[in-house]
Every structure is written in C-alpha cells, then in structure tokens.
Amino acid sequence: MAELLARITSAELTEWMAYEQIAGPLGPERLDLLHAITAATIANTARGKDQPPYEPRDFLPRWDQDAARPEQDWQQMLAKVKTLNAQMHGTDTRPREAL
Known part of the structure; x- marks a missing residue:
C-alpha cells in the first residue's frame, strides 16, 4: 500500500x-465477458430443444451488488469517505472552511 x-x-x-465497485475489476481480470460467452456456448450445446437459448449476460457476474442498499444522505457518505481516508492515512485537501 x-x-x-x-x-x-x-x-x-x-x-x-469506487469505479471498480461499479464497473467490475480492471485489467486482465476483466475477462468476465469472454468467459460468459464461452459459458453460454457450452450451456447452449447441452440445453434441450424446447429451452430458450442462453445469452452471455446470463453468465455475467453482477459487480454492483451494493446498488440494493438504502440510499444514504450526504452526511453519511462523507462520514464513510472520512473513515476510508483515515484508514489509508490520506490527507483531507478540502479548504479549511469546508471542514
């Protein structure tokens, strides 16, 4: 760190x-779409003729799992950011009047 x-x-x-929480992992870990396409192809070869075909989106992980959490007001969000900043030994660069 x-x-x-x-x-x-x-x-x-x-x-x-924050971006990674919403969009999923960055870099080579972002192979989820490739694997979803492969999984859909394999699943479609094994499905019954009366079943609808699988789509890659059926196998994509949902990265934004926290979206179902209740909304927070700005004071709660600011408190969380301050906590994370302190844990990472960050610096608060806001103007003094904002503190």
Missing part, C-alpha cells in the same frame, strides 16, 4: 476503488 500511495494520491485511489 505504501508503494501504491507513493505513486498516486489517496483521492485518486479512492476514485479508482
């Missing part, structure tokens, strides 16, 4: 973490 924070700011890391 220290090496990572030496290369990017904690704010940028937090943004990438």
Whole structure:
C-alpha cells in the first residue's frame, strides 16, 4: 500500500476503488465477458430443444451488488469517505472552511 500511495494520491485511489465497485475489476481480470460467452456456448450445446437459448449476460457476474442498499444522505457518505481516508492515512485537501 505504501508503494501504491507513493505513486498516486489517496483521492485518486479512492476514485479508482469506487469505479471498480461499479464497473467490475480492471485489467486482465476483466475477462468476465469472454468467459460468459464461452459459458453460454457450452450451456447452449447441452440445453434441450424446447429451452430458450442462453445469452452471455446470463453468465455475467453482477459487480454492483451494493446498488440494493438504502440510499444514504450526504452526511453519511462523507462520514464513510472520512473513515476510508483515515484508514489509508490520506490527507483531507478540502479548504479549511469546508471542514
């Protein structure tokens, strides 16, 4: 973590973490679509003739599982960000009047 924070700011890391929570893993781990296509192809070869064909989306993982959580107000979200920032030894760069 220290090496990572030496290369990017904690704010940028937090943004990438949030993006990955919504979009799924970045980089080579993003092979989920390729595997979903393969899984759909295999499943379609084994399905019965009276069954509808499988689609790749039937096998894609849902990355945004937290979307079903109740909405939070901005104070709750800010408290969570402050906690994460403190855990990663980040710096609060907001102007003093915002603190």
